Amino acid sequence: MRYVSTRATDHTTRAFSDILLEGLAPDGGLYLPVEYPQVGPDTLARWREVLAGEGYAALAFEVCSLFADDIPAGDLRAICDRAYAPEKFLDPAIVPVTRFADDMRLAHLSNGPSAAFKDMAMQLLGELFSYELARRGEHLTILGATSGDTGSAAEYALLGKPGIRVVMLSPADRMTPFQQAQMYSIDDPGIVNLAVEGVFDDCQDLVKAVNADAGFKQRHRVGAVNSINWARLMAQIVYYFAAWLQVSDGEPVSFAVPSGNFGNIAAGHIARQMGLPIANLVLATNENNVLDEFFRTGVYRIRGAGETHATSSPSMDISKASNFERFVADLLGRDGARVADLFGRELAETGRIDLSGEDRARFGFVSGSSSHADRLTEIRSAWEDSQVLIDPHTADAVHVTRQLLASGQVTGPVVVLETALPVKFSQTITEAIGIVPPRPDRFAGLEDLPRHVKRIPAHIGAVRQAIEGVPSHAG
Numbered sequence: 001m002r003y004v005s006t007r008a009t010d011h012t013t014r015a016f017s018d019i020l021l022e023g024l025a026p027d028g029g030l031y032l033p034v035e036y037p038q039v040g041p042d043t044l045a046r047w048r049e050v051l052a053g054e055g056y057a058a059l060a061f062e063v064c065s066l067f068a069d070d071i072p073a074g075d076l077r078a079i080c081d082r083a084y085a086p087e088k089f090l091d092p093a094i095v096p097v098t099r100f101a102d103d104m105r106l107a108h109l110s111n112g113p114s115a116a117f118k119d120m121a122m123q124l125l126g127e128l129f130s131y132e133l134a135r136r137g138e139h140l141t142i143l144g145a146t147s148g149d150t151g152s153a154a155e156y157a158l159l160g161k162p163g164i165r166v167v168m169l170s171p172a173d174r175m176t177p178f179q180q181a182q183m184y185s186i187d188d189p190g191i192v193n194l195a196v197e198g199v200f201d202d203c204q205d206l207v208k209a210v211n212a213d214a215g216f217k218q219r220h221r222v223g224a225v226n227s228i229n230w231a232r233l234m235a236q237i238v239y240y241f242a243a244w245l246q247v248s249d250g251e252p253v254s255f256a257v258p259s260g261n262f263g264n265i266a267a268g269h270i271a272r273q274m275g276l277p278i279a280n281l282v283l284a285t286n287e288n289n290v291l292d293e294f295f296r297t298g299v300y301r302i303r304g305a306g307e308t309h310a311t312s313s314p315s316m317d318i319s320k321a322s323n324f325e326r327f328v329a330d331l332l333g334r335d336g337a338r339v340a341d342l343f344g345r346e347l348a349e350t351g352r353i354d355l356s357g358e359d360r361a362r363f364g365f366v367s368g369s370s371s372h373a374d375r376l377t378e379i380r381s382a383w384e385d386s387q388v389l390i391d392p393h394t395a396d397a398v399h400v401t402r403q404l405l406a407s408g409q410v411t412g413p414v415v416v417l418e419t420a421l422p423v424k425f426s427q428t429i430t431e432a433i434g435i436v437p438p439r440p441d442r443f444a445g446l447e448d449l450p451r452h453v454k455r456i457p458a459h460i461g462a463v464r465q466a467i468e469g470v471p472s473h474a475g
């Protein structure tokens, strides 16, 4: 499989191993496969047996070998087996699907080491990165910014990997106590947590500033694991197939996805383009409803930090969806020149893109949003009616699904993607139902562990210094 930038105007393509360690393409676009491999009924029937017989890692290998075909099959299989080893997840099925209501199912994506769906991609990315770096004899310092879930998913996935070090910026005192403890309790010389005196946007600006210095970046081998990385999407495509195979005998099902950066649901879009029978993709947002607005009106209007609300589903507090350009590339039939003009110029100049004239209906998206009160109500009724505890992000998707089912815009069954364990957001759970969510044993006493974090002012000098000072892993 070859890859091309969303903004490409020539026929330059690249191999999977070449784009694996990269973020943006040199022209500022995002990488996509030249075409989506097609998966027909025969392959689905075979994959059903693979999943039932050999498990999730084997299915991951089947899907990934369509996209990462320049990695020898035996190596790729070993990578998938390590990434999705059952003992790393709370459930050996890795992504179990449970019944939630007559026409809703829950696909549990949050059984990994950091208790959020980002583990599903990060675990594979960690293995792929260390494999590729070893092959090249290189090392890399991953520099990232997190508002909560990405940082811990990345750190747990990259911990102890030869050749990889991590410098992670987080806004001081702004994550939940559980999220802080998850990251800051990691005791490893190759993992450096910097608590920045500022907000998430300050952290992201610092990362951008470091990356803008090409000389420094090259000298210190600075890389990223942000959500525009193609391999993260590839890893996420797998669970759409895994969930579908557990729910359907062949008939189409719909998926509902709590969305922020459009990464999770972009993988669903690609699975659908590959031929997986998905009826609708239900995109759910919180009060930060940029994407909901787009799918209702066809106009994508980004918002600044001042217009971005801090909500009870904080991992979705995003007003500029970094993966959205990939969908637009498909919507415009891969017209790279037009994508480049829209995202490289028009969006920067006007803050909006009008695509209302394009036929977006053919991609099956429907959307909605929730308020804080809606999420509390959903958490409460899931608990009272079904004895199921859901986190505020999942509650958002449940709320939107319930509304669209009631109005007939979607029909069941809808598989709602559960994106975090309630324990990560215990304050909101307590507000909704008056009890503290149960804590899996693996997280016992987390907040009491010693913390490894350095507080820094929101200044690039302090970040540079940290990167220069990270000790190298042996090997």
Ligand SMILES: *Cc1c(COP(=O)(O)O)cnc(C)c1O
Binding pocket: 116, 117, 118, 149, 150, 227, 258, 259, 260, 261, 262, 263, 264, 265, 315, 316, 393, 419, 420
């Ligand atoms: C990251 C995240 C989301 C949003 O996913 P995107 O891929 O950014 O759309 C939703 N819920 C949780 C818990 C997350 O961590």
